[in-house]
Amino acid sequence: MPAHPIREFLRCLPKCEHHIHLEGALTPDVLFSLAAKNQITLPQNDEAFESPTSLIERYKRFTSLDDFLHYYYIGMSALVTASDFEDLAWDYFQHASADGVAHAEVFFDPQAHTTRGIKYTTVVEGFGKACKRAEKELGITTLLTSCFLRHLPPKDCLEIFEDEEVQKSYKSGVVRAIGLDSSEKDFPPENFTELYRKAKDLGLKLTAHAGEEAPASYISSALHNLGVTRIDHGIQLINDPQLMKKIALDKTMLTVCPLSNVVLRCVDTIKDVPIRKLLDAGVQFSINSDDPAYFGGYILDNYVAVHEAFDLNVKEWESIVKAGIEGSWCSAERKDELLQRLHRVLAEWKGKI
Ligand code: HPA
Numbered sequence: 129m130p131a132h133p134i135r136e137f138l139r140c141l142p143k144c145e146h147h148i149h150l151e152g153a154l155t156p157d158v159l160f161s162l163a164a165k166n167q168i169t170l171p172q173n174d175e176a177f178e179s180p181t182s183l184i185e186r187y188k189r190f191t192s193l194d195d196f197l198h199y200y201y202i203g204m205s206a207l208v209t210a211s212d213f214e215d216l217a218w219d220y221f222q223h224a225s226a227d228g229v230a231h232a233e234v235f236f237d238p239q240a241h242t243t244r245g246i247k248y249t250t251v252v253e254g255f256g257k258a259c260k261r262a263e264k265e266l267g268i269t270t271l272l273t274s275c276f277l278r279h280l281p282p283k284d285c286l287e288i289f290e291d292e293e294v295q296k297s298y299k300s301g302v303v304r305a306i307g308l309d310s311s312e313k314d315f316p317p318e319n320f321t322e323l324y325r326k327a328k329d330l331g332l333k334l335t336a337h338a339g340e341e342a343p344a345s346y347i348s349s350a351l352h353n354l355g356v357t358r359i360d361h362g363i364q365l366i367n368d369p370q371l372m373k374k375i376a377l378d379k380t381m382l383t384v385c386p387l388s389n390v391v392l393r394c395v396d397t398i399k400d401v402p403i404r405k406l407l408d409a410g411v412q413f414s415i416n417s418d419d420p421a422y423f424g425g426y427i428l429d430n431y432v433a434v435h436e437a438f439d440l441n442v443k444e445w446e447s448i449v450k451a452g453i454e455g456s457w458c459s460a461e462r463k464d465e466l467l468q469r470l471h472r473v474l475a476e477w478k479g480k481i
């Protein structure tokens with residue numbers, strides 16, 4: 129028996145990760161070494177940037193989503209070459225593999241790079257290579273999602289969406305979905321109706337961050353105005369029982385990020401993440417790391433934290449992992465494979481935990 133049987137059981141489950149920003153996997157150590165290599169000057173008027181250690185300490189004191197985003201955007205300014213992006217994503221996929229991730233749908237923020245002079249093709253070349261390598265060497269199936277920054281004018285988002293290279297990446301299938309992220313409050317989903325209509329016409333999968341800090345009305349707007357089939361975060365759903373019923377009925381999946389919610393102060397403790405309420409209401413959800421280098425853990429740490437807070441039984445874990453597989457944007461064959469793997473793992477662990 130392993131020393132920590134529950135952690136080992138959770139590790140063995142064939143998990144799908146649906147909410148990870150690749151730029152959010154940039155650790156302070158890598159950030160500092162890339163900044164030195166690429167001759168990027170980090171802010172000198174903020175003592176958090178004195179060393180990787182002081183930055184790690186600052187990450188423990190985020191006060192809100194916007195406070196985190198300030199550091200997130202500065203951090204990624206150290207990424208310059210295609211191999212910087214590839215190494216970053218590869219580092220994430222290795223962690224994901226060690227944590228037992230079987231399928232990973234990963235976000236990136238094109239505008240956070242193009243607005244500082246990095247070519248879209250550089251970013252996609254690096255992230256795309258790492259995805260291919262993860263498939264080949266780690267057996268993880270992957271899907272790249274380009275997120276749009278909702279704090280920027282919607283016309284800027286449309287402009288990059290229509291850029292020739294961006295369109296090429298959609299048509300070739302390198303990027304297969306779009307999302308919406310960054311500051312949430314005061315930047316409601318309905319601002320992006322035209323963008324999502326065009327993405328839908330291209331056959332792209334659609335998701336959006338909604339109901340992380342902002343109210344449940346952002347979730348209904350994302351569903352009705354953007355036509356998304358998935359909601360990222362979505363924890364404010366519990367404040368709208370009618371909408372919660374509809375989401376459960378439609379099997380719309382939420383991508384919940386427990387450690388992120390605590391670190392960004394959307395909730396006080398993991399116990400306040402509405403895991404039990406979502407389970408009781410029959411809402412499908414997956415558990416994810418969001419920005420693992422900033423929030424103190426990769427996917428398995430999130431699973432363990434949820435287990436410790438809610439003392440879930442094997443049946444409940446089965447239903448969470450199954451919802452993650454069924455809610456994934458991979459092929460039906462891949463879903464069958466992962467469901468069979470889930471049943472094998474459950475059989476192996478029967479009576480042991
Ligand atoms: N919310 C919004 N935007 C983000 C996040 C998040 O949790 N992480 C990275 N960009």
Ligand code: ZN
Binds near residue numbers: 418
């Ligand atoms: Zn996110």
